Amino acid sequence: MSHALHAAExxxxxxxxxxxPVPRRKVYAIMExxxxxxxxxxxSAGLVLFMTPxxxxxxxGMVRSKNVLGMLMQNIFAMxxxxxxWVFVGFSLAFGGDGGWIGxxxxxxxxxxxxxxxxxxxxxxxxxxxxxxxxxxxxxxxxFAIITPALITGATADRLKFGSYALFIGIWSxxxxxxxARWVFSPNGWLFKRGALDFAGGAAIHVNxxxxxxxxxxVIGPRRGWMxxxxxxxxxxxxxxxTGILWFGWFGFNAGSALGADGISSQALVNTHLAAAAAMxxxxxxERLVAGHATxxxxxxxxVAGLVAITPCAGFVGGMAPVIIGALAGIICYLSxxxxxxxxxxxxxDVLAVHLIGGLFGSIALGxxxxxxxxxxxxxxxxxxxxxxxxxxxxxxxxxVMLFSFVASYIIAFAIQKTIGLRVDEEAELVGLDQSQHxxxxxxx
Amino acid sequence: MKLITAIIKPFKLxxxxxxxxxxxxxxxxxxxxxGFGRQGGHTETYRxxxxxxxxVPKARIExxxxxxxxxxxxxxxxxxxxxxxxxxxxxxxxxxxRIVRIRTGEEGSDAI
Numbered sequence: 001m002s003h004a005l006h007a008a009e010x011x012x013x014x015x016x017x018x019x020x021p022v023p024r025r026k027v028y029a030i031m032e033x034x035x036x037x038x039x040x041x042x043x044s045a046g047l048v049l050f051m052t053p054x055x056x057x058x059x060x061g062m063v064r065s066k067n068v069l070g071m072l073m074q075n076i077f078a079m080x081x082x083x084x085x086w087v088f089v090g091f092s093l094a095f096g097g098d099g100g101w102i103g104x105x106x107x108x109x110x111x112x113x114x115x116x117x118x119x120x121x122x123x124x125x126x127x128x129x130x131x132x133x134x135x136x137x138x139x140x141x142x143x144f145a146i147i148t149p150a151l152i153t154g155a156t157a158d159r160l161k162f163g164s165y166a167l168f169i170g171i172w173s174x175x176x177x178x179x180x181a182r183w184v185f186s187p188n189g190w191l192f193k194r195g196a197l198d199f200a201g202g203a204a205i206h207v208n209x210x211x212x213x214x215x216x217x218x219v220i221g222p223r224r225g226w227m228x229x230x231x232x233x234x235x236x237x238x239x240x241x242x243t244g245i246l247w248f249g250w251f252g253f254n255a256g257s258a259l260g261a262d263g264i265s266s267q268a269l270v271n272t273h274l275a276a277a278a279a280m281x282x283x284x285x286x287e288r289l290v291a292g293h294a295t296x297x298x299x300x301x302x303x304v305a306g307l308v309a310i311t312p313c314a315g316f317v318g319g320m321a322p323v324i325i326g327a328l329a330g331i332i333c334y335l336s337x338x339x340x341x342x343x344x345x346x347x348x349x350d351v352l353a354v355h356l357i358g359g360l361f362g363s364i365a366l367g368x369x370x371x372x373x374x375x376x377x378x379x380x381x382x383x384x385x386x387x388x389x390x391x392x393x394x395x396x397x398x399x400x401v402m403l404f405s406f407v408a409s410y411i412i413a414f415a416i417q418k419t420i421g422l423r424v425d426e427e428a429e430l431v432g433l434d435q436s437q438h439x440x441x442x443x444x445x
Numbered sequence: 446m447k448l449i450t451a452i453i454k455p456f457k458l459x460x461x462x463x464x465x466x467x468x469x470x471x472x473x474x475x476x477x478x479x480g481f482g483r484q485g486g487h488t489e490t491y492r493x494x495x496x497x498x499x500x501v502p503k504a505r506i507e508x509x510x511x512x513x514x515x516x517x518x519x520x521x522x523x524x525x526x527x528x529x530x531x532x533x534x535x536x537x538x539x540x541x542x543r544i545v546r547i548r549t550g551e552e553g554s555d556a557i
Binding site: 232233287290292293301337 | 489490491495498
């Protein structure tokens with residue numbers, strides 16, 4: 001989202017509706033609404049939302065059948081809770097006011113964010129560069145706010161109490177996600193101002209959720225029987241279906257973040273797709289060589305790793321960079337599967353390997369592969385004559401996000417653990433989340 | 446009356462069923478089972494972690510027959526269910542104390 005300012009430099013050839021200034025309160029401003037851009041961002045909001053049920057199926061297929069509803073429910077529930085919190089306070093904290101560290105309550109309860117563009121607020125920091133209504137910008141951002149905490153569910157599979165989960169993501173989405181979104185996405189955010197580039201959320205979403213997953217997994221402890229009992233995926237067809245939905249939705253996630261319907265969003269779409277393709281191939285290759293078979297789960301995991309890695313880079317790289325970034329991501333993320341064993345943490349569905357490492361790699365790779373001549377926006381990385389400036393900004397950004405998110409997430413998880421408890425009791429865990437948390441069975445025999 | 450229980454490879458079920466019908470067996474019950482004998486399990490790999498799966502899927506067939514037909518039915522089962530490779534399964538025979546047809550209340554041989 002950081003490039004909306006840069007996007008103002010591109011020539012818009014579509015019909016532009018210009019509204020005369022309404023000289024009343026200072027929040028009202030001139031809005032130039034681009035119909036093509038608005039249509040695309042509207043669709044992208046739908047595509048990104050679709051990724052959350054896609055993620056639900058991706059993860060759901062990997063857990064044991066007695067816990068599948070528990071996993072699906074956690075993911076779709078985020079669509080309910082986070083949406084409401086976003087329009088109450090989240091959006092305002094992330095995008096309101098002028099603060100570099102946190103927003104304010106100017107837009108709480110969607111105050112000044114209205115459908116009538118002659119009356120809607122100018123989003124702070126964009127200076128009129130946004131060519132879509134604030135309302136759709138808010139909605140598009142909301143879908144990111146929803147999926148980010150949902151990513152964490154992979155690490156705590158099969159053992160997190162539903163009520164505690166709801167409490168955790170409710171608090172997290174306001175105190176952690178909105179803050180990190182402010183730093184990275186808002187033009188007033190301190191990381192944005194330093195020059196860190198994150199096209200669609202490599203740091204703000206994937207590194208953020210990845211390190212938070214580590215924190216909560218450390219607090220909650222491993223699944224009973226981890227490393228002793230076999231816990232293979234119960235429904236890989238779900239995982240494949242989920243992967244397809246994620247890949248499709250990611251076009252909205254990345255290309256939608258161009259906030260325009262133009263060459264930038266076109267490049268972002270292509271970069272997204274090529275990274276997924278290359279990463280799938282490289283993961284499969286490594287897997288075949290190291291473990292003996294190219295697997296369906298490997299193809300799915302590889303594709304997602306590529307999609308994660310290209311997320312920060314999507315509108316800032318070109319040529320064969322997405323293929324290289326994707327190919328490297330597939331290999332690096334595959335090798336990172338060991339991480340949880342090294343750390344002795346039961347990160348059940350490898351959120352660390354795919355999202356934390358994938359997001360870190362992509363954000364840092366951008367410091368090398370960023371190429372202003374690709375889309376006309378962004379900066380030049382090490383390989384394109386920009387020296388180490390961008391690379392340093394990227395390192396600071398991911399470092400800051402990791403530090404803040406880890407500490408804050410750990411504190412929230414710990415506080416919940418000490419009060420209402422995070423974990424289901426032994427019998428509930430043995431019987432399964434579906435029965436114990438929701439009084440349901442996924443599959444009637 | 447005797448109960449013949451056969452544990453066979455699941456993909457042989459259709460062939461076995463057809464052979465039993467041909468031999469005049471009037472009814473069978475089939476269920477899914479898992480097990481192992483001399484046939485070992487196999488390994489599956491998920492994201493680099495290997496899982497040793499001990500149990501192998503099998504089909505269980507249960508047939509109640511008159512004592513006089515036991516040898517014949519066992520023969521039919523063996524011929525139709527065998528592949529010649531390890532894991533073909535087993536057949537065993539147990540005594541049935543009493544058998545009742547639900548619809549009519551008939552008992553014994555009339556209920557088979």
